[in-house]
Amino acid sequence: MFDTDRLRETVLAAWTASPARFREDANAEEDFALGGYRDRLVVELAQNAADAALRAGVPGRLRLTLAGGVLLAANTGAPLDAAGVEGLSTLRVSGKKGETGAAGRFGVGFAAVVSVSDAPAIASRETGGVRWSREETAALVAARPELAAELAGREGHVPLLRLPFDDDALHVPDGFDTIVRLPLRDDAAERAVRRMLEEAGPALPLAMPALEVVEVEVGGEVRAISAEGWHVVAESGTFGPDQVAELFADRPTEERARPYWEVRWAAGGAGAVPRVVHAPTPSDEPLDLPAVLIATFPMTTDRRHVAPGPLTDFLVARAAEAYVRLMGELPATPALLDLVPGLMGKGPLDAAIRGEIVRMLPPTPLLPTVSGDVVPGAEARAVAGPAEFLALVADMVPGLLPAGWASRHPGLATLGVRRVELADVVDMLSGEAVEDKGPSWWRSLYEALPADDLEALGALPVPLADGRLVRGPRGTLVLSQESGSLDPALLAPLGLRIVHPDAVHPLLLRLGAAEATPRAVLEDPLTHAAVAESLDSADPEPVAQAVLALVQAAGLTAGEAPWLAELALRGADGELYPAGELLLSGGSLAGLIDPEVPFGVAAPDLVEKYGANVLAATGVLDGFAVVNDEDVLLDPAECDHELDLEDEWLEAVLDLLPELDVPPVAREFTAVRDLEYVADWASALPLLARPPLRAALRPLRLLVAGETVEVPSYTAWWLSRHPVLGGSRPAALRLPTGDPLLFGLYGDAPAVVDDEALTMIGVRSSLDALLAAHGGPEELLDLLADPAIEVDRAQLRALWIALAAVDPGRVSPPEAVRAVLKGQVTVADVDDGAVVVEAPDLLALVEDRPLVLAPFDLAEALSEVLDLPLAGEAVTGAVTSSGTERPVAPEVRSLLPAAPATYVEHDELLVDGRPVPWRFFEGRVHASGVEGLARGLAWAAGQWGDRLAVAALLRDPARVPLLLAEADLDPVASL
Known part of the structure; x- marks a missing residue:
């Protein structure tokens, strides 16, 4: 039993002596219950249970049961004693003074019960129990006249936790040492308690390690809360006198009496934990890190915020050190990057802790390498790619992180990790680092390479069959099944870049290597160069053997690769020749070639070994190449x-x-x-x-x-x-x-x-084909100008008709033409006055000139082709005699409907002073005699073909009906 009577009398006497003290206690309890501790009931109950277990040195266990409007909190550990009762019944005086590791240190936490209950009680199995009552406390205060006025001014509110009463009725459940009973004030209080119980999580055992398990029972369902699965790192220590003087200069006296500190981080477990600083109970200081921080930070009077000052600065540094240690103890997987903080914090304290952590991380060995070392971020390198690839290049990339670490996670930059692009890794594959790597190793590398960025792999080293290691697959050759019979050693004299068979991989083809079919090998620039230089080589035989083997394997036929004609091959006389200057003995071409031409004959052993077809495909002449x-x-x-x-x-x-x-x-x-x-x-x-x-x-x-x-x-x-x-x-x-x-x-x-x-x-087949050919018209004109060639008049007329249709732009004017002079076909120089006759009435005026004769309607075109004047351009053609105008007989007009109505009759018609039979001049027909008149009227009427009929009519008009009847019988095509 406890001396609760003495405690009550002492407090009541103090209130009576100083009513202000009563008011002060009432205000303080109200502030704590309704302010700083209004939602801390579960936390404070857990804190008391943890401290009890710590004092007793037993595993802490707390069971919270909500039923029938009552919250019960049963715990194991040290029982309630007189000092504890006194601490619960006072404000800001903790009975745990000097207890290292105690969660409670301010002496006000139990005030949280007042926020939900007017009659709290607590009892221990060994020592009994006490209770508090708002109703009874109010009655005792009201009985003191000195306090009546204060009580009336507070509307009956009293500091109930200041006056304890003995309680023998409270029963402690089996398995527990102490129980707290809280009859809840009303439905609002019950809802608040239910919410706090639902929100209770791993933060409780993490902040209070003496508390191993918290059991929450609501509505018959029990939920157990523990710190199982969480990785915890803790640092603690005590302060010496000098440190106390420096770090606690701005802190209250009782805090200076606790010269120890503790920092604890927890990460990796299950369950929701408020992202706030725990000191050790939850505060309102945000901490947006994926870990729980519990530290003995100094708090402001509302117990909600961390108080700034040297002690806080000290603990911030210790918290950062512990956090870095936590990261070092967690599994070294890419998930560790999620614990790397950014610089932006949710508040000043969060930002200060983050800043210290970020400062300390880069030089701290935290990151695993493929080789098994642990290195600081500044020495680490991240490369994208599968694990097999990274394992192969680990020797070439110091500090290479395992697969999965090459993400774009911002934590890599914070740690100072350098990202190495795939192209840079390819550049590192050189020198001593790879000189002992065999072809099979390179094939393993190609197999493991991430091939989604072919451009980055352009300089990938490739081992060749001749032992060389070259940069870049482009220009290399991969032996195919088709070329499987070819021995790389046989091809060696060509200087080809043939990939070592043990290193061949499909990736090389995707990167530009060519499949080394015999044809592809032949077309390789190095093969071309070897062939071109073979004649100048000291020993061209190996090159010849390699090329001939390729031609044989490729199945080339003669003429497919004309450049092979430069290949140096032995002739039957032992001398070297380009293949294109060798003949096959007995070949179809050998008997056609001029014996004086310096061709050689292919060596018989080459013909026997490779066959005539292979040699012919190489350029050796069998038939025509x-x-x-x-x-x-x-x-x-x-x-x-x-x-x-x-x-x-x-x-x-x-x-x-x-x-x-x-x-x-x-x-x-x-x-x-x-x-x-x-x-x-x-x-x-x-x-x-x-x-x-x-x-x-x-x-x-x-x-x-x-x-x-x-x-x-x-x-x-x-x-x-x-x-x-x-x-x-x-x-x-x-x-x-x-x-x-x-x-x-x-x-x-x-x-x-x-x-x-x-x-x-080129043999000529027809006149049309000749004239259509390039230079054909000029060739024909040249032939016509050759006096040694005979051409009859009919043939000549047909040739002039054909030439008239040629575009003049295709013809250069001839210097001589085939013409008719005084009835004879001859060759005349154009300077001798040759003309093209365009009208029959001009013939008599130019009969002493060489005449180019063709149908009159083609004369102008032919004149342009030959660049010769027309007859009308060579003479004036004016009528110089006088005559009499006569009417044209009606009988003639019936035959020539378009003939003029009159004509001019001359006794002797003179044109340019020369006698002529007729002339159609300035729209009038001039004539002397029947024959001339008939021709003039037929020409004027546009019926030149009827001139003979008109002449007959003029001689015998009685024959007109017969001539007209004959005309009616003409075929339709002639009309």
Whole structure:
């Protein structure tokens, strides 16, 4: 039992002696109950239970039960004693003074019960119990006249915790040592208690480690709360006299009597914990870190906030040190980055703690490396990629973090970790770090590499079959199944960059390596260079063997790779020749070549080992060698296949085309080479006219400004310019079955090949084809100007008709023309007065000149083509005699409806002083005699073809009906 009577009398006497003291106690209790401790009931009950367990040295256990409007709090530990009763019944006087590790240290926590209950009670199994009562306290105060006025002014509110009463009725449950009973004031108080019980969590046992478990029972359901699963780091110590004087200078006296400090961090457990500083009970100081901080911070009088000052600064530094230690003790996984704080805090204290932690983290060894070390953030490197890849490059990247650490987490930057990009890691794969790595290691690396950024892998080292290590897969060759029979050692003389078979991986192909099919190896620039330099090599034999093996494996045919003709090969005489200057003994070309041409014969052992087809594909001449190419740009700087007169052919082709901004392109180019060395054309031409060589004769199709245009192929052009047909050029001959109009102009081509083949190489087939060809009209004019060539008058007229249709822009004016002079066909210089006759009445005026005669309606066009004057431009043509105007007979007008009504009859018609039979001059017909009149009227009427009929009519008018009847019988086409 406790001496509660003495305590009550002492307090009542003090109040009576000083009513102000009563008012002070009442105000203080009200402030604590309704202010700083209004929502701390569960925390304060847990704090008392933890301190009891600590004093008794037993595991702390607290059971909170809400039932029937009563909250019961049963706990284990030291029982209530007289000092405890006195502490509970006073304000700001703790009975735990000097207890290291005690949660309660201010002596006001129990005041929290007043916020929900007017009759709290507490009892221990061994020592009994006490209670407090607002009603009974009010009655005792009211009985003192000195306090009546104070009581009336407070509306009956009294400091109930100041007057304790003995209580023998409270029962302590089995398994517990002490119980607190709180009859709840009303429904609002019960709701508040229920809320506080629901919010109770791991913060209680974490802040009060002496309390192992807290059990909460509400509505028959029990929930256990513990610190299990939380990682806790604690630091503590005591202050010496000098530190107390320095750090506690601004703190109350009783705080200076507790010269010890403690900092505790907890992280990683389950359950919601308020993100506030615990000192050790929850405060209102925000702490936005993923860990719980419990520390003996000095508090302001409301017990809600940490008081600033030197003691707080000291504890901030200790808290930062403990936090860094906590991070070091937690599992070293990327989740650790979530504990790295940013600089922005939720309040001054939060910001101060964060700042200290951030300052301390970079030099602290916290981060695991792939090699097993733990390094500070400043020495760590983060690389994105799978674990297998990181393990392979760990030796090259000091401080390399394991997989999963290369995220964009801001904690990496705070720790000072440097991100290393994949391209930088690739750059590190060099020198001594990789000199002992074998091809299999490199393949493992390619397998593990993150291949989502191919650009970053462009400089990836690649081990070659010859032992070299080169930078970048581009330009390397990966042996394929197709080339599996090729020995890398055989290909070594070519200097190729062949990937070591043990290092081959599909990634290399994605990065630009080429699949080393025999064709791909042949097209490699290094193979080209080896072939080009083989003749100058001291020992070209290894290069020749490698290339011939590739050609054999690739199945190349003759002409597919014309550049191979430069390959140095042995001839039968033991000398070295370019392959293109060797003949196959017994080949079809050997008998056609001029014996004086310096060709060699391929060595028999080469023919035996590789076969004629392989040697022919390499450029050795069996039959005619063919050059095949694609997408050929017809530009003098680009088009060079080392063909005879190729530049002249190109110039001739470009002359056929209009001026272009972009050179034309031949999608497919085929040409026969070595034509200049042929001696036996009678045997050679049939070979060229047969497939596959015949394809080289066909016109070349060019893409010109988006359209397809045909031009002579190189082979056809070359043959057309050389005497390959019986000693004559094909362009000087015509097909025996060709156009009769070309007879006499060209000799007949011998029938050594078919007509189509002859036509393709330039043999003339028809007049139309000749005139349509480039330079064809000029060629025809040159032939007509050759006196040695005979042309009859009918043939000449047909040729003039055809030439009249030619565009004058395609023709250069001739110096001589084939003309008619005084009835004879002759060749005349244009300076001899040759004219083109455009009207029949001018013939008599120019009969002493060379005349170009064609249908009068073509005269003007022919004049432009030949650049010759018309007859009317060479003479005046004026009528110089006088005559009599006569009417035209009606019978004539019936035959010539468009004839003029009159004409001028002359006894002797003179034009330019010369007698002529007729003249149509200035719209009038002048004539002397019947024949002249008939011609003049027919010409004037536009019916020149009826001139003979008109003459007959004029001689015998009685024949008009018969002539008209004959005209009616003319076919429709002639009308």
